[in-house]
Amino acid sequence: MTSxxxxxxxxxxxxxxAQGIGAYLAWGFMPLxxxxxxxVPAVEVVAHRVIWSVPLLLLILAIRRQLPSFWAxxxxxxTRWLMLLSSTLIAANWLIYVYAVFADHIxxxxxxxxxxxxxxxxxxxxxxxxxxxxxxFVALLLAMIGVAILAAGALDTLWISLALAFSFxxxxxxxxxxxxxxxxxxxxxxxxxxxxxxxxxxWFWMYGGSGGFGSSLKIDxxxxxxxxxxxxxxxxxxxxxxxxxxxxxxxxxxxGPTIQFLLGVLLYDEPLTTPxxxxxxxxxxxxxxxSVDSVRRSRRGEAL
Amino acid sequence: xxxxxxxxxxxxxxxxxxxxxxPVLGWxxxxxxxxxxxxxxxxxxxxxxxxxxxxxxxxxxLCFLRLIVFL
Numbered sequence: 259m260t261s262x263x264x265x266x267x268x269x270x271x272x273x274x275x276a277q278g279i280g281a282y283l284a285w286g287f288m289p290l291x292x293x294x295x296x297x298v299p300a301v302e303v304v305a306h307r308v309i310w311s312v313p314l315l316l317l318i319l320a321i322r323r324q325l326p327s328f329w330a331x332x333x334x335x336x337t338r339w340l341m342l343l344s345s346t347l348i349a350a351n352w353l354i355y356v357y358a359v360f361a362d363h364i365x366x367x368x369x370x371x372x373x374x375x376x377x378x379x380x381x382x383x384x385x386x387x388x389x390x391x392x393x394x395f396v397a398l399l400l401a402m403i404g405v406a407i408l409a410a411g412a413l414d415t416l417w418i419s420l421a422l423a424f425s426f427x428x429x430x431x432x433x434x435x436x437x438x439x440x441x442x443x444x445x446x447x448x449x450x451x452x453x454x455x456x457x458x459x460x461w462f463w464m465y466g467g468s469g470g471f472g473s474s475l476k477i478d479x480x481x482x483x484x485x486x487x488x489x490x491x492x493x494x495x496x497x498x499x500x501x502x503x504x505x506x507x508x509x510x511x512x513x514g515p516t517i518q519f520l521l522g523v524l525l526y527d528e529p530l531t532t533p534x535x536x537x538x539x540x541x542x543x544x545x546x547x548x549s550v551d552s553v554r555r556s557r558r559g560e561a562l
Numbered sequence: 563x564x565x566x567x568x569x570x571x572x573x574x575x576x577x578x579x580x581x582x583x584x585p586v587l588g589w590x591x592x593x594x595x596x597x598x599x600x601x602x603x604x605x606x607x608x609x610x611x612x613x614x615x616x617x618x619x620x621x622x623x624l625c626f627l628r629l630i631v632f633l
Contacts, residue, residue, distance in 0.1 A: 536630050539596045543622065546600050550607040 274501025277494040278510050284491035286517025289367075291487055292359040293526075294480055297469035300356045302462045303481065305455040306471065307352060308448050310485030315445040318493060328442040332449070340436035344429055345447040349454075351425040358418045364522035365534065366415035369408075370422030371515040372541050375508060376401045376548060377427040385431060393551035397544040404540030411533025440496045444488075505556045509549060568606030568614025572621050575599045579625055596625055 295303050319325050331337050358367040376398055382388035390398075408416050433443060462470050471481055499507060519538070522528040575598040582595060599622040606615030 532629065535596070536626070539622075539626055539629065542597060542600050543603075546604050546607075550604065553608070 274498045275506070275510075278498030278502055278507055279513065281491045281495035281498060282510055282513035283517070284487075284494070285514040287521070288487065289359045289364050289518060289521055289526075291480075291483075292356055295477065296360050297473070298477060298481070299462065299466065299470065300353060300360055301458055302466065302470050303356050303484065304349065304352045305458040305462075306481040307484035307488055308349070308451045308455040309459060310482050311448045311488045312445070312452055312485075314485045314489045315441065315448060318489060319441060319445055322441070324439065324442050327439060328445050331436075331438050331442055331446045337436045337438060337446075340432055341438070341443070341446045342450060344432040344436070344443070345450040347425050347429040347432065348444075348447055349451055351422060351429060354418060354421050354425065358422070362526060362528055363415050363418050364518055364526060365528045365530065366418040367422055368515040368518035368522060369534075369538065369541065370419035371426070371518070372512070372538070372545065373401060373405075373419060373423040374426050374430075375511065376541075376544060377423050378430055379548075381427050381431050386434070391551055391555070393547050397548040397551070400540050400544040400547070404537040404544070407533050407540070408537040412531055412537075440492060440499065444492055448488075503556065505549075505552050508552060512545065564605050564607075564609030565611040565614040568602045568609065568618050571602035571605065572599060572614065572617040575602065575618075575621050575625070579621065579628070582625070582628065596622070596629070599625065 292303065316325075316328075319328050331341060355367055358364065379388075379390060379394055380398060383390050405416070405420070408419075436443070438446070459471065463472070469477075471478055523530050575595045578595045578598070599618040602618030603615055603622065606612070606618055609615070
């Protein structure tokens with residue numbers, strides 16, 4: 259054990275941890291929320307999520323006095339184009355996620371989010387010229403074997419996992435290139451998406467069948483609550499990300515997919531076939547190697 | 563400390579793995595005991611002595627083989 263106070267703990271560490279865990283608990287239990295909306299088309303759910311997020315996020319920004327940085331994001335030509343790209347990616351991610359929950363593929367979604375940290379390393383290696391340790395390479399190899407097993411044995415839902423992981427990984431990459439805070443960034447994205455979302459909602463309002471917005475008070479309230487479901491976990495995450503170390507945040511980020519995995523298997527009785535379990539086991543093993551490696555590096559004081 | 567903890571976790575998973583050899587109990591036990599040795603590997607990795615970690619790797623590999631061979 260060589261944990262000799264290498265780095266002083268960041269200030270307010272305790273409250274950061276609680277906020278981080280809160281954010282990932284909320285993200286983990288999110289399928290429970292979307293399962294209430296299965297009568298609504300997935301596109302309409304996401305459109306409402308975008309629309310109702312906008313006023314709430316603007317309000318939060320106003321309270322936190324971050325409105326100037328939000329305007330700056332949209333005014334600067336470079337970040338504006340990057341935000342257009344990241345909005346497309348997050349829209350795709352939300353859409354696939356809601357579809358996965360609706361189509362009883364929560365397990366596939368969970369696998370996608372377990373893959374994300376490993377994919378981030380791969381994307382960083384190829385696009386940002388970041389280094390890769392031998393341990394990370396072994397972890398990536400194991401994860402790839404896991405994905406290959408799934409491709410051979412359960413190809414039907416593999417695209418969901420990969421599309422979620424890639425859209426979220428690319429989203430993270432674009433956000434890394436654009437120096438934008440998480441709250442002003444998401445506000446800019448939802449504002450950019452809102453014309454399209456309004457169009458979609460209008461179309462469903464006029465031509466959509468029953469079951470969408472206006473079909474019952476419960477559905478309406480749930481669709482409106484989609485804004486809060488989007489904004490509050492992110493608010494907690496933003497608070498945690500400022501106070502916590504990246505390695506610690508990486509560890510608790512597995513709370514999200516783990517809750518989704520348990521919900522899928524235990525509550526929604528999704529079939530956990532052998533190839534799927536084998537894939538999960540290999541990716542869990544890969545994540546153990548990856549986590550041990552990142553803790554070692556952060557103790558040595560290397561940049562992550 | 564980490565090494566001893568890893569050994570204990572490895573032993574518990576090894577004992578739990580014995581009934582999992584039965585075809586009927588297979589997948590549920592595999593689901594419960596596959597993460598266990600992984601936790602052992604994680605804890606054992608932060609100790610200077612590596613025997614506990616290696617034992618957990620062995621148990622994990624055996625459970626994994628059991629999973630893909632029998633099911």
